[in-house]
Amino acid sequence: MQVIKAKEVVNVPDGNVTSPKGFKAGGLHCGIKKKRLDLGYIYSEVPAVTAGVYTTNLFQAPPLVVTQESIAKEQKVQAILVNSGNANACTGEQGMKDAYTMQSLFAEKLNIPNHFVAVTSTGVIGVPLPMEKIKDGIEHILSDEYEGSSLFEQAILTTDTGVKNSCVQLEIDGEIVSIAGAAKGSGMIHPNMATMLGFITTDAAIDYEDLSFALKEITNHTFNMITVDGDTSTNDMVLVMANGKAGNNSLTKNHPDWELFKKGLKMVSESLAKQIARDGEGATKLIEVHVKGAMNLETARAVSKSIISSNLVKTAIYGTDANWGRIVCAIGYSGQSIDPNRLEVSLGPIKVVKNGLPYPFDERGATAYLQQENVHVYVDLHQGDVAATAWGCDLTYDYVKINASYRT
Missing domain, CATH: 3.60.70.12 (L-amino peptidase D-ALA esterase/amidase)
Structure with missing residues (x-):
């Protein structure tokens, strides 16, 4: 017992x-x-x-x-x-x-x-x-x-x-x-x-x-x-x-x-x-987006949900493409007041953006990381001390197949 x-x-x-x-x-x-x-x-x-x-x-x-x-x-x-x-x-x-x-x-x-x-x-x-x-x-x-x-x-x-x-x-x-x-x-x-x-x-x-x-x-x-x-x-x-x-x-x-x-x-x-989130229709990966350094909870939640909701981010992760530009884009249209010059982004342990600019990284290592079943995206806004986490999945060909024939 x-x-x-x-x-x-x-x-x-x-x-x-x-x-x-x-x-x-x-x-x-x-x-x-x-x-x-x-x-x-x-x-x-x-x-x-x-x-x-x-x-x-x-x-x-x-x-x-x-x-x-x-x-x-x-x-x-x-x-x-x-x-x-x-x-x-x-x-x-x-x-x-x-x-x-x-x-x-x-x-x-x-x-x-x-x-x-x-x-x-x-x-x-x-x-x-x-x-x-x-x-x-x-x-x-x-x-x-x-x-x-x-x-x-x-x-x-x-x-x-x-x-x-x-x-x-x-x-x-x-x-x-x-x-x-x-x-x-x-x-x-x-x-x-x-x-x-x-x-x-x-x-x-x-x-x-x-x-x-x-x-x-x-x-x-x-x-x-x-x-x-x-x-x-x-x-x-x-x-x-x-x-x-x-x-x-x-x-x-x-x-x-x-x-x-x-x-x-x-x-x-x-x-x-x-x-x-992991069992999303046709999904192969669980994606966890961790945002910290926000000025308030609203910002932290909005940014994390904006990233996890992006179909371009989801398809990139499905394709194991370390296209960090899609993540930055999703942050930018989150509707929150963000200072781009302070932004830091990592795919798991691999930093890809620092101070809002590209950070040199190993493409092969990033691709290998994105092949994992559980992918973590870390974002630091460097504007406060509030954090939030959102969960989602990749977007695959099977999602379309499942929903194209849902009633049949």
């Missing part, structure tokens, strides 16, 4: 969304997709304080509307039902009815109030849900054969190449608290809560206002700092369920272990965000 020291957050490699006390999950194939699992759930033994962050796309899909309404009633949910393969977005009045039907059927199956069920969908936009298939799936999904966190992780995927999960543990008030998460996301990924689904569970006891505050703050440093292709989806959200089963004193901003809890939540969120 892993020993957890005070004021320490420990990664749990084999943890999952059912590691926190009082949670179970599962998934099955109901027929939305041809073969793969497409309907999943998370369930808490007791109603859990639940906070969420949602897509900035103005076309919010019906499931998001239903989920936000549900959380608003008591600031708690007890279950989440997710379908993949169909986004139930841009489906009009029927789409809203279908979202409510999913909610009520699962609530009835669990014998809990409707508003204790959050619903979410992901997949093709503009196609009505195959409700008969979903109804049949809900009817059978709680069977023992369909229980298991790995089944849930698979059931929420679309073009993802693999599941994404993370788990940590820490000690609060003498009790072991677990925080775990699962996510999906591969394409249509861009900063400002898109486009992904993230589900985080914890057995910590925490007030709603404080949980919501922590999630929003951490999202700005994790999920909002990734990009794959610059597209923002209609459906995406991150939900955190906290059921209090660990038995700690309720966490607030005044609790002595408040920062420790936030550290744990950030570790899970950052891990999921990086896994999403």
Whole structure:
């Protein structure tokens, strides 16, 4: 058994969304997709304080509307039902009815109030849900054969190449608290809560206002700092369920272990965000852009996101071309007040720009570095002491292939 020291957050490699006390999950194939699992759930033994962050796309899909309404009633949910393969977005009045039907059927199956069920969908936009298939799936999904966190992780995927999960543990008030998460996301990924689904569970006891505050703050440093292709989806959200089963004193901003809890939540969120960025459709590399020396956080974040969002930067890294001019160009159009004469840029350990001018470097060494699966770009603005990191992936031929035939 892993020993957890005070004021320490420990990664749990084999943890999952059912590691926190009082949670179970599962998934099955109901027929939305041809073969793969497409309907999943998370369930808490007791109603859990639940906070969420949602897509900035103005076309919010019906499931998001239903989920936000549900959380608003008591600031708690007890279950989440997710379908993949169909986004139930841009489906009009029927789409809203279908979202409510999913909610009520699962609530009835669990014998809990409707508003204790959050619903979410992901997949093709503009196609009505195959409700008969979903109804049949809900009817059978709680069977023992369909229980298991790995089944849930698979059931929420679309073009993802693999599941994404993370788990940590820490000690609060003498009790072991677990925080775990699962996510999906591969394409249509861009900063400002898109486009992904993230589900985080914890057995910590925490007030709603404080949980919501922590999630929003951490999202700005994790999920909002990734990009794959610059597209923002209609459906995406991150939900955190906290059921209090660990038995700690309720966490607030005044609790002595408040920062420790936030550290744990950030570790899970950052891990999921990086896994999403690495699994960008057709991607071969994870790109991490580290910006320091900024005058303020806004500048550091804007510059790092500008670089990671640049298709020219992404294609250069895919082609192992140390074309630092594309990085400088992305910094220049970030909209921030930058002194070009102080700029310093490195590709991993290889400095390519100093004082805003070309710096002699070994082209072969730079090419070899860019062949790595994890590429780091370091930028020093030399104008302050604030830093930020953004994550993304390279842009490949396969991205076009995948998205050119997404519906077929």
